[in-house]
Amino acid sequence: MPKDTTNHPDLLAGAHVDAAAYDRMYAESIENPEAFWAEHGKRIDWIKPFTKVKDTSFAHDDVHVRWFEDGTLNVAENCIDRHLATKADQTAIIFEPDSPEEEAQHITYKQLHEEVGRFANVLKELGVQKGDRVVLYLPMIPEAAYAMLACARLGAIHSVVFAGFSPDALASRVNDSQAKVVVTSDGAPRGGRITELKDNVNKALLHCDDHVKCLVVKRTGQQVAWVADRDVWYDDIAANVSTFCHAAEVGAEDPLFILYTSGSTGKPKGVVHSSGGYLAYAAMTHQYTFDYHDGDVFWCTADVGWVTGHSYIVYGPLANGATTLMFEGVPTYPDAGRFWAVCEKHKVTQFYTAPTAIRLLMGQSDEFVTKYDLSSLKLLGSVGEPINPEAWNWYNEVVGKGKCPIVDTWWQTETGGHLITPLPGATALKPGSATKPFFGVQPVLLDATSGEEIHETEAEGVLCMKDSWPGQMRTLWGDPDRFVQAYFSDYKGYYFTGDGCRRDADGYYWITGRVDDVINVSGHRMGTAEVESALVAHDAVSEAAVVGYPHELKGQGIYCYVTLMSDETPSDELVKELQTWVRKEIGPIAKPDVIQFAPGLPKTRSGKIMRRILRKIAENDFGSLGDTSTLADPSVVDDLIANRANK
Ligand code: WT7
Numbered sequence: 353m354p355k356d357t358t359n360h361p362d363l364l365a366g367a368h369v370d371a372a373a374y375d376r377m378y379a380e381s382i383e384n385p386e387a388f389w390a391e392h393g394k395r396i397d398w399i400k401p402f403t404k405v406k407d408t409s410f411a412h413d414d415v416h417v418r419w420f421e422d423g424t425l426n427v428a429e430n431c432i433d434r435h436l437a438t439k440a441d442q443t444a445i446i447f448e449p450d451s452p453e454e455e456a457q458h459i460t461y462k463q464l465h466e467e468v469g470r471f472a473n474v475l476k477e478l479g480v481q482k483g484d485r486v487v488l489y490l491p492m493i494p495e496a497a498y499a500m501l502a503c504a505r506l507g508a509i510h511s512v513v514f515a516g517f518s519p520d521a522l523a524s525r526v527n528d529s530q531a532k533v534v535v536t537s538d539g540a541p542r543g544g545r546i547t548e549l550k551d552n553v554n555k556a557l558l559h560c561d562d563h564v565k566c567l568v569v570k571r572t573g574q575q576v577a578w579v580a581d582r583d584v585w586y587d588d589i590a591a592n593v594s595t596f597c598h599a600a601e602v603g604a605e606d607p608l609f610i611l612y613t614s615g616s617t618g619k620p621k622g623v624v625h626s627s628g629g630y631l632a633y634a635a636m637t638h639q640y641t642f643d644y645h646d647g648d649v650f651w652c653t654a655d656v657g658w659v660t661g662h663s664y665i666v667y668g669p670l671a672n673g674a675t676t677l678m679f680e681g682v683p684t685y686p687d688a689g690r691f692w693a694v695c696e697k698h699k700v701t702q703f704y705t706a707p708t709a710i711r712l713l714m715g716q717s718d719e720f721v722t723k724y725d726l727s728s729l730k731l732l733g734s735v736g737e738p739i740n741p742e743a744w745n746w747y748n749e750v751v752g753k754g755k756c757p758i759v760d761t762w763w764q765t766e767t768g769g770h771l772i773t774p775l776p777g778a779t780a781l782k783p784g785s786a787t788k789p790f791f792g793v794q795p796v797l798l799d800a801t802s803g804e805e806i807h808e809t810e811a812e813g814v815l816c817m818k819d820s821w822p823g824q825m826r827t828l829w830g831d832p833d834r835f836v837q838a839y840f841s842d843y844k845g846y847y848f849t850g851d852g853c854r855r856d857a858d859g860y861y862w863i864t865g866r867v868d869d870v871i872n873v874s875g876h877r878m879g880t881a882e883v884e885s886a887l888v889a890h891d892a893v894s895e896a897a898v899v900g901y902p903h904e905l906k907g908q909g910i911y912c913y914v915t916l917m918s919d920e921t922p923s924d925e926l927v928k929e930l931q932t933w934v935r936k937e938i939g940p941i942a943k944p945d946v947i948q949f950a951p952g953l954p955k956t957r958s959g960k961i962m963r964r965i966l967r968k969i970a971e972n973d974f975g976s977l978g979d980t981s982t983l984a985d986p987s988v989v990d991d992l993i994a995n996r997a998n999k
Contacts, residue, residue: 364730364757367643367777374778374788381791388792389822393420396632396671397434399601400424408820412844415836418605419629419822426599427608427627428468428505431670433599435461443675446649447494448694450541450681456698459494461673464501466595467494471502473593474586478533478565482507482600485531485610488656489513489522489553491540492680495569495586496656497666499535504608504627507600511610511622514657515540515547517939519555521620525612526560528622529829533565535586539572543682550576557582604628610829611659613765614879615838616869622829623765625662630768631671633823637769637790638668641759642731643776648701649728651677653691653709658876659765660735663823664704668769683709689720692751696724703751704733704761706875707743711905714746721750731776733759736875737907738863744783762786762863764849765877766839768823771795772861785860794818796846797855800867803843814867815853816846869963871900871908876941880963883910883944886937890930892920897953897961901946901970909945911970913953913992922949946970948997952988954980965989969996 369377381388386405393402402423409416432444440462447457459467480486486503488510490496496512503510511529513522526534534557540547553566554577568576569586608627612620638644642664650669654660656678669676677698683691683705691713695703713720732752739747739760748758758781762772771793772786779787789795797806797813806813824847828835842848852864866872869880880898887896895915903909914930916922927947935943954962968977969992980986 364643364777367775368640369775369778371778374775377791378789382794385792385819389419392636393423393628393632393822395635396425396430396628398423398425402604402628406820410818410820410840410845410847412836412840415840417820417824417826419626419820420604420632423604423628424601425604425628425631426505426507426602427631427667428472428501429599430631431501431504431667432461432465432468435673436465439673442673444670445494445497446675446677446698448677448679448681448698450543450685452686452690452693457494464498467498468501468505469595469597470590470593471495471498472505472597473595474567474589475502475506475508475533476597477589477593478567478584480506480508480532482602483606484508485511485529487511487513487522487526487529487531487534489515489534489536489549490569490656491515491537491542491549491571492655492678493537493569493571494678495537497678500609500656500662500666501670502597505597505599507602507606509607509609511612512657512662513612514655514939515549516657516941518936519552520559521938522552523556523559524620525622526556526564528612529610531564533567535567535569537569537571538576539574541572541680543685546572546574554579602627605826607826609662611662611765613659614870614877614882616879616881618879618881618885620879620882621834621838622831623825624827624829625768625823626826629822629824631667633769633821634663634668635671637773637823638664638674639672640775641761641770641773641790642702642704642733644669644672644674644702646673648730649675649677649698650702650704651679651695651698651700652704652733653679653683654704654706654735659768663769683713687720688713688716689724692721692724692726695726695729699728701728702731702733703729704735706736707734707739708737708874708905708907710734710739710743710747714743714750715905718750726751726753729756731759732756733761735761735763737872738865739784741783748783757781758783760784760786762861766825767821768825771817771821772863782860785856785862787860789861790821792819792821795853795861797853798843798846809855809859810857812852812854812864814843815849815851815861815863816843817849818846820847871910873900873903873908873910873941874906878910878942882938883912883934883942886934886942887912887914887930889937890933892916892926893930894918895953897963897966898944899963899967899970901967903945906945910942911946911948911966912944913948913950913966915950915953946997948992948995950988950992950995952985952991954988954992955984956982957984959984966992969993972996
């Protein structure tokens with residue numbers, strides 16, 4: 353018998369829920385969602401309490417999602433003010449800078465209240481009002497959290513753009529959201545290097561409306577190019593404003609933020625999240641999934657540029673009055689022990705990261721882990737992609753010393769919080785499975801072709817949700833039709849996740865990966881169409897098709913088939929040039945791993961590229977190419993195989 357390191361419930365005596373409580377609460381949440389969520393809606397302080405709990409429909413011709421809709425609240429008050437009576441001097445945010453030489457900061461709830469009030473007043477000076485959009489393009493510094501909460505305080509809508517995105521990507525988000533202000537910093541230190549954030553904003557704003565203002569927080573102190581009338585230093589305005597800012601009363605359904613994510617077309621989708629339902633769900637999942645208790649030091653290593661950072665660095669933990677850690681750096685700087693050094697230094701109790709980081713670190717000597725005292729750790733978390741058993745075991749044994757439950761949390765930008773996840777103390781774990789649904793969540797597996805629900809317990813199909821949960825996205829910014837089209841049209845009556853999934857005999861869910869044209873690179877979501885449009889924007893390229901392939905560290909790598917203009921010749925230089933080009937067009941995370949020049953792409957007679965075949969070739973799996981007889985020119989496949997770049 354193998355040693356059972358997966359059955360950790362007994363190791364978490366005192367957890368919020370045990371197996372029996374999970375079963376009981378889950379049953380309640382499904383049988384009587386109104387009563388269940390009326391109760392859990394109370395974890396928020398409402399200005400005007402809600403009387404309606406749930407008004408949701410996934411019917412194709414009448415999709416709507418509303419929770420607690422007549423309640424009013426302020427999200428920043430919930431994350432700050434309501435903790436002041438008991439936790440004014442407790443640390444709200446621990447800031448660990450990129451360089452271990454620079455001192456960490458501990459920001460108390462009282463200080464957070466002042467900083468956010470001041471930031472809100474600065475935004476107000478720039479004309480930001482309730483409902484306005486503010487783009488945040490910042491390093492992982494406390495000001496990123498202040499800015500998010502300052503928007504929430506005013507009832508303005510923030511849209512955080514990951515600081516690794518290019519000026520073009522930034523410009524398209526500023527334009528799509530029609531933002532009034534872009535908040536940035538002079539530079540962003542990361543892994544000992546500096547990203548020129550202000551410089552990127554300067555380039556981006558050349559493509560935006562002249563009225564967009566740029567608010568600059570000082571981080572590196574470097575010289576920056578300045579546009580008078582448009583650019584303002586945060587410190588200059590902050591010096592003259594009060595630290596108190598009245599909190600706006602917003603409706604539960606008023607948007608809290610927009611977050612752009614990749615879809616199956618070239619244009620990113622502006623996912624809109626609500627104020628009330630989102631906050632309640634982020635707080636509740638943070639409490640149960642991580643078994644959060646007062647006094648814990650919670651560390652989610654994500655960037656606030658992704659939804660994980662929104663829900664589990666800022667909103668969930670702060671709504672619960674937790675101490676949350678913000679880390680500016682990377683796992684390997686100054687060396688591969690940084691995560692564990694930080695865990696020891698700040699006595700982290702829950703640690704939440706991505707499989708790609710775990711795989712990267714497990715490739716280094718275990719000494720980078722074992723030389724630190726990790727006895728404060730109670731729980732480990734994983735998010736972003738399926739975690740392979742080798743990585744799970746290493747995480748469990750070397751980091752968790754076999755005594756920390758691992759919560760493998762499945763969710764999406766669109767879901768706002770965890771949908772399928774173990775609850776420590778309640779769920780027996782199986783490495784590689786996100787296990788069971790959270791309260792109120794009803795996953796179903798559908799047959800991909802018929803769209804019929806599969807009722808057998810053991811099954812495989814596309815993963816959909818039968819009913820809404822409070823953290824669900826409400827719409828796509830400026831494009832309600834695309835919202836219905838993307839999520840409720842392929843399988844009518846359901847929310848379609850885009851993932852494939854298997855359910856085992858115990859009713860456990862195992863995510864098998866995306867079934868659409870989205871790939872998952874190091875836990876970052878990437879539309880293959882986005883990379884394709886960047887490639888064809890290059891003068892030498894006539895056509896491009898992009899697919900994912902298994903990559904040891906990144907989970908999936910980016911494999912590009914490129915057809916050149918007739919007067920161009922393939923060369924190694926051109927490969928490099930195209931890699932640099934895509935990196936510049938979208939950002940470093942989109943840099944192609946493999947470029948294969950292809951004189952022709954496999955197309956049907958109607959001109960549709962058969963990606964299934966391209967995926968197989970990229971995976972080096974030629975035995976199962978399937979039927980190629982419907983191709984307009986079947987011989988292109990032989991050429992692609994003979995010249996495959998990924999040998
Ligand atoms: C896609 C969502 C929300 C977290 C960050 C990613 C994949 C996410 C898991 C997991 C297997 C996972 C799915 C999902 N994914 N978590 N625990 N196991 N796959 O958010 O960028 O919106 O991507 O990430 O494919 O659809 P995202």
